[in-house]
Amino acid sequence: MPRIFQTLRRLFGQKPDRLAAVQTALNAFRDPSADTVHLLRNLVSSLRPRNAADTDYAIRYESMLSSLDADPELRIAFRAHVLHFIANRRLVTFFTDSGILPGTGFFSEWWRILWHRILPEIPDERRLKDCLQVIYARNDWRWLENIPTELSSRFWAHLKPTEEETGSVDLHRIEAQITDAILLLSHRLSGLGVDDELMRAVPDLDEHTPRFIALSAEALAFVETCRQPADKDRDNGRQLLVIADQCLETLGKIRKRALTTGTSLHLSYLLMRGEQSLIRLQQLVSLFSNSHGGNTSSESEGSWTQFTREAFLAENRRHSLRFYLAQLSRLLAIRVTENAARSGEHYICESRADYRHMWISAAGAGVLIGGMALLKILAAGLDAPLFVEAFLFSMIYGLGFVLIYLLGMTVATKQPAMTAQTLAGLLSDLRPNSAAEIDRLVDVVAAVARSQLAAIGGNVLLAIPVALGIGYGLGLWLEAPVISMDKGAYLIADLDPGSWALPHAAIAGFYLFLSGLITGYFDNKASFSEVGARIARLRWLQIPLGSGRAQRLGQYIQEHAGGIMGNLLFGCMLGSTGVIGTILGLPLDIRHIAFSSANLGYAIIGFQFELPLLTTLWAVLGIVLIGLINLAVSFTLALRTALGARRIQFNHWGTLLAAIWRRFMENPRSFLLPPKVG
Numbered sequence: 001m002p003r004i005f006q007t008l009r010r011l012f013g014q015k016p017d018r019l020a021a022v023q024t025a026l027n028a029f030r031d032p033s034a035d036t037v038h039l040l041r042n043l044v045s046s047l048r049p050r051n052a053a054d055t056d057y058a059i060r061y062e063s064m065l066s067s068l069d070a071d072p073e074l075r076i077a078f079r080a081h082v083l084h085f086i087a088n089r090r091l092v093t094f095f096t097d098s099g100i101l102p103g104t105g106f107f108s109e110w111w112r113i114l115w116h117r118i119l120p121e122i123p124d125e126r127r128l129k130d131c132l133q134v135i136y137a138r139n140d141w142r143w144l145e146n147i148p149t150e151l152s153s154r155f156w157a158h159l160k161p162t163e164e165e166t167g168s169v170d171l172h173r174i175e176a177q178i179t180d181a182i183l184l185l186s187h188r189l190s191g192l193g194v195d196d197e198l199m200r201a202v203p204d205l206d207e208h209t210p211r212f213i214a215l216s217a218e219a220l221a222f223v224e225t226c227r228q229p230a231d232k233d234r235d236n237g238r239q240l241l242v243i244a245d246q247c248l249e250t251l252g253k254i255r256k257r258a259l260t261t262g263t264s265l266h267l268s269y270l271l272m273r274g275e276q277s278l279i280r281l282q283q284l285v286s287l288f289s290n291s292h293g294g295n296t297s298s299e300s301e302g303s304w305t306q307f308t309r310e311a312f313l314a315e316n317r318r319h320s321l322r323f324y325l326a327q328l329s330r331l332l333a334i335r336v337t338e339n340a341a342r343s344g345e346h347y348i349c350e351s352r353a354d355y356r357h358m359w360i361s362a363a364g365a366g367v368l369i370g371g372m373a374l375l376k377i378l379a380a381g382l383d384a385p386l387f388v389e390a391f392l393f394s395m396i397y398g399l400g401f402v403l404i405y406l407l408g409m410t411v412a413t414k415q416p417a418m419t420a421q422t423l424a425g426l427l428s429d430l431r432p433n434s435a436a437e438i439d440r441l442v443d444v445v446a447a448v449a450r451s452q453l454a455a456i457g458g459n460v461l462l463a464i465p466v467a468l469g470i471g472y473g474l475g476l477w478l479e480a481p482v483i484s485m486d487k488g489a490y491l492i493a494d495l496d497p498g499s500w501a502l503p504h505a506a507i508a509g510f511y512l513f514l515s516g517l518i519t520g521y522f523d524n525k526a527s528f529s530e531v532g533a534r535i536a537r538l539r540w541l542q543i544p545l546g547s548g549r550a551q552r553l554g555q556y557i558q559e560h561a562g563g564i565m566g567n568l569l570f571g572c573m574l575g576s577t578g579v580i581g582t583i584l585g586l587p588l589d590i591r592h593i594a595f596s597s598a599n600l601g602y603a604i605i606g607f608q609f610e611l612p613l614l615t616t617l618w619a620v621l622g623i624v625l626i627g628l629i630n631l632a633v634s635f636t637l638a639l640r641t642a643l644g645a646r647r648i649q650f651n652h653w654g655t656l657l658a659a660i661w662r663r664f665m666e667n668p669r670s671f672l673l674p675p676k677v678g
Helices: 002-013 016-030 036-047 057-070 072-087 092-097 106-118 128-135 149-158 171-192 196-201 209-226 238-261 265-291 298-319 321-328 330-345 352-380 386-406 412-428 435-478 485-494 501-528 531-536 539-545 547-584 593-606 613-645 653-666
Strands: none
Touching: 016 036, 016 057, 016 072, 036 057, 036 072, 036 128, 057 072, 057 149, 072 149, 072 171, 092 128, 092 171, 092 265, 092 298, 106 298, 128 298, 149 298, 171 209, 171 265, 196 238, 196 265, 209 238, 209 265, 238 265, 265 298, 352 386, 352 435, 352 593, 386 547, 412 435, 412 501, 412 593, 412 613, 435 593, 435 613, 435 653, 485 593, 501 531, 501 547, 501 613, 531 539, 531 547, 539 547, 593 613
């Protein structure tokens, strides 16, 4: 009884005009001569939320079901319209294509979706698949998928024909189209077993090709027996399902191999389309076998309900570019973040030796950054054309970062984008009720914290004195100030926390995150394309170097391609942003903690070491805030991306943060210094 009162309270609490619109749309189904497409479109429109604040669509949906429950005549009229509508449409494409990536390829489908936004396709109302595009709006899937499953089950239960109504619906035509869909899917999948991209990704795919070929032959045998008069020995599709499972197993092995050897967009597309087609084939075989011959068990009804719900939602999502990109790029994203995670492990100081090495490598980077900052200041003083200025800035940043990377040095702000991937990998396997696993994760967090502090310390504590030393030394040598007072004032103004410095630091943080993905992408590309082996085979390289040296060079390039491209493009993003902002008339620029530290040193030189103490302290505060924003933005974005790529829904942040706080209160030293030996 309380459930009934709760439902009534929700119904009467709903706006009467919206509930009346639902009832009006339902009553229109009483007219047997009315156009069903028009009726369904009006009904969906009455249920659809008007805006983001309208969250009562589930109540209206339940109101529709309650009206059908309470009025048998309306229910019969509604069912007659819908069943007649479905039975008289072409269903094959709905069964074979809805929710399955098309065979045109990634970019072709991408452009189709974009072009559909500009100039929508003309639907063919003879096909159920196209009719759904007429009835439903483009984003209806967003609220339809939030309708509770039990309500969806009630809706589809209303469409189950009675024995008297079965004669008015051509069920044999529907069954024939299901078998046609099974044949079409099996033929598509047979060609997948000899696809060149899969053959290249898996050298021993020839051993599994017979599975895909047998799938088509077994599907043909299954359909032929299904089209014969009913008998007790009818094929139930069990053998076909076994072969489909074997094909799924093969695709699963290819997917696992791709996580270690690399993948491509086309390979990811093929794997996802193949898996979707195999799952759809299994669904259709199971549904046909369960329902054929009058089987009306609750299990069969539940299977049909789940299938139709998923297929209808998938078809409505067909023109969603964001869903398409998210659906397809997941395997590639996992591969990219896995590469970044392996890079992130090198940035974590577990031992005192690691900690000492971090200080040394960061200090080396600080020395180079001090020199790079001066080159950038001098390039800005050339008053070159904007394109030339952007190019010079990009090369100073990009080539400088590449040199730092190749020398094995560390830039502090590169760490968060990498270590976030490592932490995401640990979160994916974390059991919150396991104290040992929580402690292990806290150990990693502490190691990340002290590694980050060591890197920042090495960069900043060397960048400032190097800038002071270079500026003072060059001034003595040239017998003229390297940095003018006006330029020094400009550099100090750039560090003002009350200026655009902090938003510009956020832009740099975004670029840091993006550079981590770029690094992972090119690592994946080099591995999948076997760049090392291809370089080693170059005849013009083998002649001067010899086969052995050419092979080592190729392997070196393959292992460092991601780091080189990530750092080079990161530098190009930093160097060109300010110029782009000037061209667009927007306040766009970047602030990076290490370069800001060096700029403070050069500003002091510009003021001939007479910069007021309060101004210096205010600039130091700006540097600290710039660093915090650099790290926070890059880490947050990288962690979110890594968790999304792995489909991790981590809901135990409170437990983890409490454990980190306890560790900090008990042993704050572990967040600053490595553990003592022994």
